[in-house]
Amino acid sequence: MTTFASALRLWLVMLFIAAIVVLGSLLLGGADSSVAASWQALRSADPTPMHTIVWELRLPRSIAAFGVGGLLAISGCLMQILVRNPLADPYTLGLSGGAAVGALGAMLAGAGALATAAGAASGALLACIAVFVLAHRDLLARARAAQREDSTDLILIGVMLAAGLGAIVSMMLVLAPDRNLRGMLFWMMGDLSGVAHGAWPVITLLVCVVLAAPLGRQLNLLMRGEESASALGVRPNVVKSAIFALASVATAVAVTTAGTVGFVGLVVPHALRRVVGNDQRVLLPACAIGGGIVVTIADTISRIVVDPIQLPVGAVMAIIGVPAFMVLLVRRR
Amino acid sequence: MSLELAAESLALSMRGRRLVDALDMRVAPGDVWCVLGPNGAGKSTLLRTLAGLRPADGGRVTLGDRDIASYRPIELARRRGFLPQTIVDAFSLSVLDAVMSARHPSLPFWAWGEDQPAPAQRALRTFELETLAERDVTTLSGGERQRVNIATLFTQDVEVMLLDEPLASLDLHHQMKALHELMRAASQEGKSVVYTVHDINLAFQHATHAVLLDGRGGALAGPKDAVITSDHLSAAFHHPIHGVTLGGELFFRAERLAEP
Numbered sequence: 001m002t003t004f005a006s007a008l009r010l011w012l013v014m015l016f017i018a019a020i021v022v023l024g025s026l027l028l029g030g031a032d033s034s035v036a037a038s039w040q041a042l043r044s045a046d047p048t049p050m051h052t053i054v055w056e057l058r059l060p061r062s063i064a065a066f067g068v069g070g071l072l073a074i075s076g077c078l079m080q081i082l083v084r085n086p087l088a089d090p091y092t093l094g095l096s097g098g099a100a101v102g103a104l105g106a107m108l109a110g111a112g113a114l115a116t117a118a119g120a121a122s123g124a125l126l127a128c129i130a131v132f133v134l135a136h137r138d139l140l141a142r143a144r145a146a147q148r149e150d151s152t153d154l155i156l157i158g159v160m161l162a163a164g165l166g167a168i169v170s171m172m173l174v175l176a177p178d179r180n181l182r183g184m185l186f187w188m189m190g191d192l193s194g195v196a197h198g199a200w201p202v203i204t205l206l207v208c209v210v211l212a213a214p215l216g217r218q219l220n221l222l223m224r225g226e227e228s229a230s231a232l233g234v235r236p237n238v239v240k241s242a243i244f245a246l247a248s249v250a251t252a253v254a255v256t257t258a259g260t261v262g263f264v265g266l267v268v269p270h271a272l273r274r275v276v277g278n279d280q281r282v283l284l285p286a287c288a289i290g291g292g293i294v295v296t297i298a299d300t301i302s303r304i305v306v307d308p309i310q311l312p313v314g315a316v317m318a319i320i321g322v323p324a325f326m327v328l329l330v331r332r333r
Numbered sequence: 334m335s336l337e338l339a340a341e342s343l344a345l346s347m348r349g350r351r352l353v354d355a356l357d358m359r360v361a362p363g364d365v366w367c368v369l370g371p372n373g374a375g376k377s378t379l380l381r382t383l384a385g386l387r388p389a390d391g392g393r394v395t396l397g398d399r400d401i402a403s404y405r406p407i408e409l410a411r412r413r414g415f416l417p418q419t420i421v422d423a424f425s426l427s428v429l430d431a432v433m434s435a436r437h438p439s440l441p442f443w444a445w446g447e448d449q450p451a452p453a454q455r456a457l458r459t460f461e462l463e464t465l466a467e468r469d470v471t472t473l474s475g476g477e478r479q480r481v482n483i484a485t486l487f488t489q490d491v492e493v494m495l496l497d498e499p500l501a502s503l504d505l506h507h508q509m510k511a512l513h514e515l516m517r518a519a520s521q522e523g524k525s526v527v528y529t530v531h532d533i534n535l536a537f538q539h540a541t542h543a544v545l546l547d548g549r550g551g552a553l554a555g556p557k558d559a560v561i562t563s564d565h566l567s568a569a570f571h572h573p574i575h576g577v578t579l580g581g582e583l584f585f586r587a588e589r590l591a592e593p
Contacts, residue, residue, distance in 0.1 A: 004445040084423045217437050217446070223424055224431070227417045230386060232489065233410030233438040278426050281445070 007282045014289040018066065021293050025062040025300040026054055030307035060198030065299040065313070066292035067201025068192070068254045069264050073291025074208055074284055075250040076265030078243045081223050081280070083151040083158075089266035090251040093158030097165025098127025099255040104172045104184050113194050116187070117256045124252035127165065131158055132244070139244060140237050190261030190314030192299050204253045208246055209288050215239060216281030223280070261314045264291050267325050274328055294321065335362040336397040336412055336492045338383060338525060344391025345375050345382060352378060354550040355392065360542075362492070362523040365516055367536035367543050369529075369561070371570050374548030376529040377418060377497050383527060384415040384495045396493065410438035413493035414486045418501070420478075425469040428481050432456060435489040456484040459514060460507075475502035483511055487518075494518070496528040500535065508532075512539035533574070533585045537561050545569050561585070 002010075027038040033050065038058075041050035075090040083092065090096070102123020106116045131154075132139065138154045169188070176184060186193075212219075218239050221229040226236040254261065268291045269283065276282050298317035303310055338360040345353040352375030360366055368376045381387050383394055385401040394401040396412060404412075414435075422431075432453045433446060440446050457463050460480045465473065470481060479502050486494060494515070500508045516539055518524040530536045536543065536557075543560040545553045547569040553560045566574040566585060573588040 003447040080424075086423060214442070217434070217440070220430070220434050221437060224422060224426070224434070225417070225420050227386065228415075228420050230406060231384060231410065231415035231417070232435060233407035235406055273425065277430070278424055279430060 002277055002279050002282050007279075007285075010276060010282065011285050011289065014286060014293070018289050018293050018296075021296050022062050022066060025065070025296050026058050028300055028304055029053070029058070030304055061192055061195050061299065061303075062296055063198035064195040064201055064257055065192050065296045067198070067203075067205050068258045068261060069268075069291035069293070069295025070205040070288040071201055071208065071250040071254040071291070072261060072265040072295075073268035073287040074205070074212065075247040075254070077269035077280070077284060077287045078212065078219075078247040078250075079265075080269060081219055082240060082243050082247065083155050084223065084225075085151070085155060086270065087266075088155070089262075090247065090254070091162065091260065091262075091265070092155065093131045093248075094127045094161030094165060095124050095131075095248060095251050096255060096260040097162045097169065098130075099124040099252065100169045100188060100260060101165050101172070102126075103187055103255075103259070104169060104176075107180055107184055107187070108172060108176055110180075120259075121252055121256045124248070124255055127161060128248040128252070130161060134161075139240050186312055187259040189312035190259045190317075191310075191312055192258050193310050195257060201253055201257050204250065205288055205292075208250050209285055212243070212246055212284050213281065215242065216279070216284065219243070219280040219284075223278075258313070261295065261317070263314060263318045263321055264294055267321055268294055271325055271328055335523060336525070337361055337395075338413070338493050338527075339395045340383065340392065341395065342392035343379075343382065343389055343394060345378050346390045347375065347378055351550050352548060353546060353552045356544070356552040356554060358542075358544060358554040360493070360525045360527060362525050363519050364525050364542055365519045365540045366525075366527040367530055367540040367557070368527065368546070369531075369533060369536060369543060369566075369569070370546030371548055374546040374569075376546060379544070379546065380415070380495050380497050380527065380529055384413060385409050386415065407438055410489070410491075412491055413495060414489040414491040416482055416486045416494075416496040416499055418497040420482055422470050422478075425471050427466070428462060428468050428470055428473070429453065429457070429466045431470050431481055432462075432485050432488050435485045438489065452490050453484075453488045456487040459487065460484045460510070476504055476507065479503055480507060480511075487514070492524055494524060494526045496526070498530065499528050500530055500532065508535065515539065533561065533566065537583065537585065 026042060027035045029038060037050050038054055041048060041054045072090050079088040079090055079092055080086055099120040102119035103116050106119030134157045135154045138151065173184060218234045221232050221234050222236060222239055230236055269287050272283060272286050272290050276286055294317065295313065298320065299313045302313045302316040305311065340356050340358045342355040342357060343353065344355060368379060370376050382389055385394065385404065388402065436446050436449055457466055460483060462480055462484055465477065470478060473481065483499055499511055503511060512535060515526045519526050540557050542555060543557040545560050545565055553565060563574050563576045563585065575586050575588065577584045577586055
């Protein structure tokens, strides 16, 4: 049983680590920039080129990476509770497919970064509305018709939608002219190089944590099944709709900022469950910080490891994260 | 505060099939009711309706003279507890966390709940779960998990307890222990208890009242001696069941089927 005091200690320690990681990401760069020079530029106000690099390129990108990671991790955690399935991630309900169709469509039309982001946002929103319309019975039902205790229908609707949208994405990739292809592939693997405004994901992340935290006790009950939860005073329809909306907004903002960054939404909640236990009141804020840390580290590595070429952050994260998670998984047995 | 749970000409149907035509029962504080009947007769449906988890298909259920449908879920959860037939845990969770989660209805909105461990500890001790407190519920055996669920219900600490097959997968000792604790909670703390069960003899020894459903609309409710008789049982279960007196106690024995 985690007490509030120990949870607070955990969050503070994680925030401290996060501050160090973000600072590190500001100081580390390609071969032609030393840590000392970055430190100098970070502290002084002289309008040197290095100052511009640190303050106008690296800082928004680090903040955006942190926000995106936190959003995806918290969304994954909520989605796993919503469908009561440990394999769920932010993209389970087809949101990434909708965003991909919107963003790639905008790219095909030759639009710039802003229109691509708008395309991703509207695609994600449409996919989210489609799921809600198709599954509203599952999400809104006051009393279950039968004593069904799973969300198979909801998952199937999401997976089917994702499959259909995935097919459209494949068509787009095949039909796209070569000069667009590289940007499209990068978008699909998750890419933070085009970030201009880093603040939105972090602001959304804060709002999500503040809105999800009071639901913690009810989420703990919902996780054990709808029938026992409603016997203990939870309104499953209200809580499920709330976490569906929260997870969708979180994912949509993350995808709009950075494309479909994979891995973090599935693995960070699981890894943290093993470390801090499965109390959602502790876990949700921990996911927000932990996901941010993971993506910030991965983005920094993807920036510097084969400089001047930038690697897609999603792929870097999976290459480092998969073995790390495997160790965590196997060691406990 | 004493609460009376009552059904007034309650009708139950499931997928268009009428299970119970009109059931009247009043569960007073201190009463222990067992619900008997063949498979699919509506025992679980009756329990969920009494718990206010599904609407009545006719008639009404009242708790403390108020229609159960008029309560908010959280108000209801402070007064009655319900043990579902199965709780499938998809995620790991420690036994202590699972049991403590039942304090939710009685905590203020912002409270964390760490400062009220007494009911959970008492329940863990009662059901011999102290050594398992830190274990992950997904690694427990079926019987241990059922004890955790019963302990969770006791931790909720409510006036009216409704249990759907509390004895499922429990060993003999823990079956007796669970029934003993239910009887004790009723007689000493004035709680009221309704549970469904398949073992007629265990039910007969551990109840004050009984409901017998036959699944075709018929329902008998009342003091156990009036309801649990070999005639009524044989009719409800479609099987000859005889009463035998052994050491001054009445037992029921189902007749062996003849070789074909």
